[in-house]
Amino acid sequence: MKFYEKIKKIDRRIIYLLVFLSILIPFLPGTEFLRFPVSSTKETEYIFNYIESLEKGDAVHIDWAFDPSVKAELVPFFKAFFRHCMKKELKVFIYYATLMGIGLGKDAVAEITAEDEFAHLREGVDYIHMEWIPISSDIMIFSMSTDYKGTFKKEGVIFDGVETINDIGFILGLSGSGWHFTWVDMQIRFGYTLGLAVTAVMGPDYIPFIQTGQLTGLSFGLRGAAEYEMMVSEKYDPDGPGYYDTATRGMASLTLSHLVVFGFVLIGNIVYFIEKKNRRS
């Protein structure tokens, strides 16, 4: 068997092992040279700047529409975003569109409020979990003129001054599917401000809506979360340790594993062209 044939029929488990190592190695000590700084892209900056333009006491509605399967990409963004809102002293309403997300969201918030800096936050005052109620997004929106608090049947000081969804300053959607296309479609009719944090897989599907103005900002998966962590840290804690979290930690792995994937694509193509040449001759 020739060398390129051996390479072509390589055991899949060797590929898996290389991918695994490429993700694992950047976490080991002594690999700091793999950690490159992350700069922000304009889509994520739109979300950050919009939140910056809100004033103390404005309301933010989060539509949490994912389950643990894609938590790796979206929970880091949620944490960075939540910290930012708390720094700006905004009121955060978290609505869960899936039952499987409720535990995940409560746990993420509990992790943040366990930190000393955010220990003073109280549910019902600074933020509230609105859990699940049987609405799909369209019904939610045609209750735009109806009672926001009454719809969710929750109590708290946080609802003061928020009567309908028109009083919400910013809506953030978190999803790993096409769930938010409905929200995007309805945006023209109702004119709310909508930003999305989606998994990288769904990212390119939402880009045209930024250009048409239906979306105010879009974050792409883990990379978007790392950018947001960077922006929040540089703004609110430029000299201290900052608010860097799992997303920033994962960036080095992202680099190395992509290099490995590039390597595979390159080898696959070289083998393909050698084979093609041999077949011709």
Next chain:
Amino acid sequence: MKKEIPIFMGLVAGVIWYTEFFIAGLFYENLKLFFANGLRIGGVVGVMISIYSVSRQMYMKIKYNNERYYSFLRISMILLMLFLGAKRGMSPGTPFMSMFMNVYVPFQATVFSLLAFYIASAAYRSFKAKSLESAVLLVASVIVMMGKIPLGEAIWDKIPLFGEWILDAPSSAGRRAIIFGGYLGSITMFIRIFFGLERAHLSE
């Protein structure tokens, strides 16, 4: 009777909602509330249906499964969860939520994360420049990936701009064409449903 009445009901509801787009007023506000209640009830029943159908599927699997030990394991886990939830509640910090965060979440997240390995293997085996189109696909994806990883901007600070250009211009154009197709298709589809020409959603 089996189809005509449902189609007529749909037509009436459709006409009401179609005109709602153009007409404002107290009458429509009250109607919205009325419909909102009804559709919420529909949502509740929808969840009940999904539970019923998943449970029925599970029952069938356990009934006709040869691997009895695994079925036993599965059922004991269901009972354990029900017991924990009923006994100690479901708020954060209870055994029920601990099972969710430490057992359910790692399992589900890992099952999905295996896709990372499969996509690398798939890229190796089938991502080849066999024609102009596939070469374009390959180059575009490599540029987008280079633009997104931190190494790209460390090599040359203009690389992210290339990635952004690909995403914002040609990729967005391709997506826009698909969006147009989708919108026009859904308009035709819903007009057909409106007039009862499309009956695929109704059973015999």
Next chain:
Amino acid sequence: MDALLDSIFLNNFFFRWMPVLATLMIMSFLYRDNPLYKIGENIFIGVSLGYGWLMSWNYVIRPFFIMPINDMIIEFKASDIFIILWFLLALTMFFRFSRKRGWVANYYYGFFFGYAAGYVIPITVQNVLRQSTNLMQPLNQGSLYESSKWFVIIFGTFSALMYFFFSKPHKGILGKTARAGIVIMMIFFGAAFGSTVMGRVALFIDRTLVLVDHPFESVISSLIIIAFLIVYFKFIKKEKQFDDQTFV
């Protein structure tokens, strides 16, 4: 009893070992299908069903089905008749599972799709108009970089749409435009593939973080799992033939 449950499920041992074990058990599938993976899979299905049932009971059925009925029994109001009617209409959905009386479900589906049609049509038309008007941009966008973007978007969208235009054979100018359209679509799929790789890798990065944060547990668990796999495939289940190419 409560204290016993808490001591089993709420201690550091459980918090540290369970996520690591769960991750490694599922990952052992990458080597080959094995009993450890199957045990993990069945635990996962069991836990998810138990969790799903209780969550739906707590957040869906009890507050929105049992409570309203309970209120009705205590004090019946005239407006409750509508709730009952809505429930009757929605509950017809259950007839979908019946072979003979499946048509009863048509009442809800017919109503719902009609409503959706009326609601969606105007909004979709709005979106088509927004997408079309957004393509009408001034040629000068400030910089060459931005202007080139819009040049490609406008002509790219047009040529990709021409690819789906089947009323005329794809020859001559139309053929060339359609060909450019395919290239544009391919760039979109390429970008989507690039993002997919990024997304999938990110999912595994999260799992690796769990392993890295618990180094002792990870090393011990991996050793145990590798030892098990060796013993299982060497001595218990001896299969020489294994077609590697069937799995990607």
